[in-house]
Every structure is written in structure tokens, then in C-alpha cells.
Amino acid sequence: MDHKKLSGKIALVTGSSRGIGRAVVERLSREGAAVVINYLSSSDRADEVAAAITSGGGTAVALQADVSGIEGIQRLFDKTLEHFGRLDILVNNAGIRITRTVADTPEDEFDRLFAINFKGPFFACQQAARRISDGGRIINISSAVTRMMLPGYAIYAASKAAVDQLTRVLAKEIGERQVTVNAVCPGPVDTELLREGKTEAQLQAMAQMAAFNRLGNAEDIADVVAFLAGDDARWVTGQMIHVNGGYI
Ligand SMILES: NC(=O)c1ccc[n+]([C@@H]2O[C@H](COP(=O)([O-])OP(=O)(O)OC[C@H]3O[C@@H](n4cnc5c(N)ncnc54)[C@H](OP(=O)(O)O)[C@@H]3O)[C@@H](O)[C@H]2O)c1
Numbered sequence: 001m002d003h004k005k006l007s008g009k010i011a012l013v014t015g016s017s018r019g020i021g022r023a024v025v026e027r028l029s030r031e032g033a034a035v036v037i038n039y040l041s042s043s044d045r046a047d048e049v050a051a052a053i054t055s056g057g058g059t060a061v062a063l064q065a066d067v068s069g070i071e072g073i074q075r076l077f078d079k080t081l082e083h084f085g086r087l088d089i090l091v092n093n094a095g096i097r098i099t100r101t102v103a104d105t106p107e108d109e110f111d112r113l114f115a116i117n118f119k120g121p122f123f124a125c126q127q128a129a130r131r132i133s134d135g136g137r138i139i140n141i142s143s144a145v146t147r148m149m150l151p152g153y154a155i156y157a158a159s160k161a162a163v164d165q166l167t168r169v170l171a172k173e174i175g176e177r178q179v180t181v182n183a184v185c186p187g188p189v190d191t192e193l194l195r196e197g198k199t200e201a202q203l204q205a206m207a208q209m210a211a212f213n214r215l216g217n218a219e220d221i222a223d224v225v226a227f228l229a230g231d232d233a234r235w236v237t238g239q240m241i242h243v244n245g246g247y248i
Pocket residue numbers: 014015016017018019020021038039040041042043045065066067068093094095096097116141142143144185186187188189190191192193194
């Protein structure tokens with residue numbers, strides 16, 4: 001008998017060719033879920049993640065889709081349902097970070113960031129509200145920066161705060177189908193997104209803000225996502241779960 005806690009479940013994780021998303025698909029797969037690996041342009045990396053999962057006995061498919069607009073999101077859900085016949089777990093993880101002062105932010109950067117970080121999760125949640133199985137799980141990846149006053153982070157933090165509010169409202173709207181909706185809010189996690197544009201000294205300073213004197217790693221986040229995806233978290237909904245090693 002198979003005792004894995006997510007056996008028989010189908011999980012879609014946006015932006016899972018690398019970073020936190022990759023660790024999430026690998027973790028959900030180890031728990032027995034079949035996974036959809038979504039990516040924007042890193043087809044080689046997505047194929048490598050799929051190959052690593054399938055060679056370990058798991059089930060995975062890599063699907064390209066730009067999740068910053070409705071067309072890509074709808075196609076991603078259509079293909080997922082065509083391939084696996086159902087969807088039980090959605091993790092809205094794809095995201096970008098642009099840091100610039102309010103005074104210096106151009107309109108096109110504002111629009112691009114909000115399209116990927118908020119419009120994408122919103123319309124993926126819409127698809128899930130219509131098509132996810134009863135008892136399903138929606139997990140949005142937010143950020144610790146919503147609790148901070150970091151110069152340069154206005155649009156990034158605002159996009160994540162919007163995701164938090166979407167999480168709270170959707171939890172109430174969809175609760176009668178026993179679907180839970182939660183946000184996971186990481187502090188600094190050692191990925192390409194974090195390292196971009198930072199010196200080692202800046203990364204060290206961030207690490208020192210955590211109680212454990214290190215940066216988070218993607219697996220620290222994936223483990224909490226896996227908890228929320230399972231039955232043990234059935235009474236957790238509409239919550240922002242901060243996973244940051246005591247960073248804030
Ligand atoms: N790292 C941190 O310190 C940190 C902290 C708090 C929150 N977060 C959040 O955690 C999430 C993952 O961050 P990360 O650090 O793992 O980022 P990352 O290493 O830069 O990876 C980003 C992933 O998102 C995908 N992606 C980007 N734009 C996309 C689009 N339009 N459509 C589909 N996929 C897209 C990328 O695909 P390609 O490979 O094809 O480009 C990649 O798989 C983000 O929402 C981020 O805001 C990160």
C-alpha cells in the first residue's frame with residue numbers, strides 16, 4: 001500500500017524550472033503528487049527537472065506558458081487538465097523582483113511587475129476557482145517584504161500585498177468546496193532572483209538578520225508548501241504563513 005501523503009494528487013506549480021518553484025515540484029513529487037512544471041523560457045532547465053523526477057519514479061510534465069496574462073494561464077490549465085484529467089494543488093510561484101525608488105519607476109516596469117506578480121496569480125486563482133477539485137489547495141507565494149519599509153521595494157511589496165488580500169478573499173469565496181487558500185511569505189531565499197544585483201556583503205547582511213545567521217534555501221520554503229498541500233493543513237485557510245528563519 002502507498003502511504004505517501006499526496007498520492008493520486010495533481011499539482012501545478014508556476015515558475016518551477018528553477019529556484020523555489022523547482023524545490024516545490026520536487027518536494028510535492030516526493031510526497032506522491034504528479035506535477036506540472038511550468039516555465040517561461042528555460043525549456044532546458046524545465047526538461048531537466050522533469051527528467052530528474054521521472055527517473056526517480058515520479059510523474060511530471062513540463063509546460064511552457066507565460067503566466068502574466070489570461071491567454072497563457074488558460075492554456076496552461078487546459079493542457080494540465082487534458083494531460084492529467086484533474087487538478088488538486090495550485091502553487092502560484094512565478095514572480096519577478098524589480099527594485100527602484102518610487103521617484104524613478106517607469107510605467108512599463110510597473111505594468112510588467114504587476115502583470116507577473118499579481119495579474120498572473122489572480123487569473124490563475126480564477127481558473128482554479130472554476131476548475132480545481134473539491135478539497136483542493138491553492139498556495140500563493142508572497143514575501144516577507146509586505147511587513148517591511150524597504151526603500152526601492154514599493155511595487156514589488158505592493159504586488160505581494162495584493163496577493164495576500166486575494167488569498168484572504170478567495171479563501172472565503174471558495175471555502176464551501178473545502179478548498180484551502182493560503183500564502184507562504186518567504187524571507188530572503190538563496191536563488192537567482194535574490195542574488196541578482198546584490199554584492200556578497202549585501203547577501204551576508206541579509207543572512208545576519210535571520211535568527212540562524214543564514215539565508216533561506218528553497219527547500220525551507222518547499223517543506224511548508226508541502227505541509228499546506230496535505231490533509232494535515234485542512235483547517236488552515238486564508239492565512240499568510242511567514243517562513244523566514246526569524247528575519248522579521
Ligand atoms: N528568492 C527570494 O528571496 C524570495 C523571497 C520572497 C519571495 N520570493 C518569491 O518566490 C517566487 C519564486 O522566486 P525565486 O527566487 O525562486 O525566483 P527565480 O529563481 O528567479 O525563478 C523564477 C521562476 O519563475 C518563472 N517565471 C518568471 N516569469 C514567468 C512568467 N511570466 N511565466 C511563467 N513563468 C515565469 C521562471 O521561469 P524561466 O526559468 O523560464 O525564466 C522561473 O522558473 C517569486 O514569486 C518571488 O517573488 C522569493
